[in-house]
Amino acid sequence: xxxxxxxxxxxxxxxxxxxxxxxxxxxxxxxxxxxxxxxxxxxxxxxxxxxxxxxxxxxxxxxxxxxxxxxxxxxxxxxxxxxxxxxxxxxxxxxxxxxxxxxxxxxxxxxxxxxxxxxxxxxxxxxxxxxxxxxxxxxxxxxxxxxxxxxxxxxxxxxxxxxxxxxxxxxxxxxxxxxxxxxxxxxxxxxxxxxxxxxxxxxxxxxxxxxxxxxxxxxxxxxxxxxxxxxxxxxxxxxxxxxxxxxxxxxxxxxxxxxxxxxxxx
Numbered sequence: 001x002x003x004x005x006x007x008x009x010x011x012x013x014x015x016x017x018x019x020x021x022x023x024x025x026x027x028x029x030x031x032x033x034x035x036x037x038x039x040x041x042x043x044x045x046x047x048x049x050x051x052x053x054x055x056x057x058x059x060x061x062x063x064x065x066x067x068x069x070x071x072x073x074x075x076x077x078x079x080x081x082x083x084x085x086x087x088x089x090x091x092x093x094x095x096x097x098x099x100x101x102x103x104x105x106x107x108x109x110x111x112x113x114x115x116x117x118x119x120x121x122x123x124x125x126x127x128x129x130x131x132x133x134x135x136x137x138x139x140x141x142x143x144x145x146x147x148x149x150x151x152x153x154x155x156x157x158x159x160x161x162x163x164x165x166x167x168x169x170x171x172x173x174x175x176x177x178x179x180x181x182x183x184x185x186x187x188x189x190x191x192x193x194x195x196x197x198x199x200x201x202x203x204x205x206x207x208x209x210x211x212x213x214x215x216x217x218x219x220x221x222x223x224x225x226x227x228x229x230x231x232x233x234x235x236x237x238x239x240x241x242x243x244x245x246x247x248x249x250x251x252x253x254x255x256x257x258x259x260x261x262x263x264x265x266x
Contacts, residue, residue: 028057029082029121031128036092038132040108043100043140044240044254049092049130053117055082062120066090069114072099073130090115092130097181097238097256098147100134106168108133137253139173139245141165141202143210147236150261153214155225161212163257167202171247175200178210181238181256188228189219193237193259210241212259229263236260 036049055061061082068075072095082088094113101109115128136142148163167173178195192215202208219225241255 025059026057027055027059027061027082027119027121029061029063029117029119029123029126030054030056031117031126033128034126035129035131038094038130040133040135041096042135042137042253044097044137044256047094047096047132049094051090051092051115051128052087053082053090054087055084055121057121058084060084064118064120066115066117068092069116072096073113073115075115090128094130094132096132096134098258100136100256106136108135110134137255139169139171139243139253141173141175141241141243141255142168143241143255143257147258147260148212150259152262152264154264155221155229156216156219157214159214161259163210163212163259164207165197165202165210165241165255165257166207167204169245170204171245172201172203174244174246175202175208176242176244178239178241181240186234186236188233189225189235191215191219191235192217193239195239197241210239210257225263229265232262232265234260234262 030053032052032054036051038047038049041047053063063079063082066075066077066079074093075090076093077090078088080088096111099109099111111132111134113130115130117126117128118124143163143165148161150159150161153159175197178197194213194215195210197208197210199208236258238256238258241257243253243255
């Protein structure tokens with residue numbers, strides 16, 4: 001009986017020795033980090049998370065697709081096969097504009113973005129993430145809508161849209177200007193948007209309005225417009241609301257709002 005137990009014990013030891021040798025047989029994809037922590041950010045900041053992919057296996061790994069879950073995270077990488085022991089970087093550019101949720105206590109907003117990496121490894125889909133906590137700038141205003149959906153517009157139709165802005169601060173805030181964001185959005189026809197604020201000075205707790213007027217100057221009816229109308233293309237533009245705090249000459253900041261619309265089909 002003791003001989004049987006001894007044989008079984010020896011067999012277990014052999015298995016424990018062999019398992020590591022065969023654990024990564026074939027292609028095997030790992031990522032570092034799986035969650036890229038970007039810390040605490042102010043809304044509107046652009047950050048660059050980086051992930052490293054590595055083939056820990058003993059055969060070539062074929063990467064099929066790498067994509068993000070949101071257009072606010074663009075990716076820079078070379079889609080290629082990874083030989084055993086080879087690594088590659090994925091560099092992201094993450095736009096945080098418009099991601100802040102209004103909170104009367106100015107608590108940070110937790111934001112997250114997802115990456116999908118598809119390969120022929122034993123884990124055919126790896127999910128990676130970028131994570132951050134988002135704060136409002138001191139002196140920032142809160143928009144009634146981060147993205148104001150206007151609905152359908154008839155081409156060449158005059159329209160004015162109002163977006164409410166609240167001053168949640170304990171001091172007056174002045175709107176110095178409203179300018180298009182560097183991240184312009186989807187507007188292939190070049191439809192112009194003119195913006196103005198009423199009033200420009202907001203006391204604590206006061207609500208003002210930003211008026212957005214559509215301008216069709218230079219936009220012509222034609223084949224391109226017909227295509228976009230038929231497809232139901234969603235247009236959108238983003239703006240930065242630049243503010244100053246008169247009582248605190250060293251405080252100036254920016255808030256964000258967006259406008260989206262479609263062209264009414266025939």
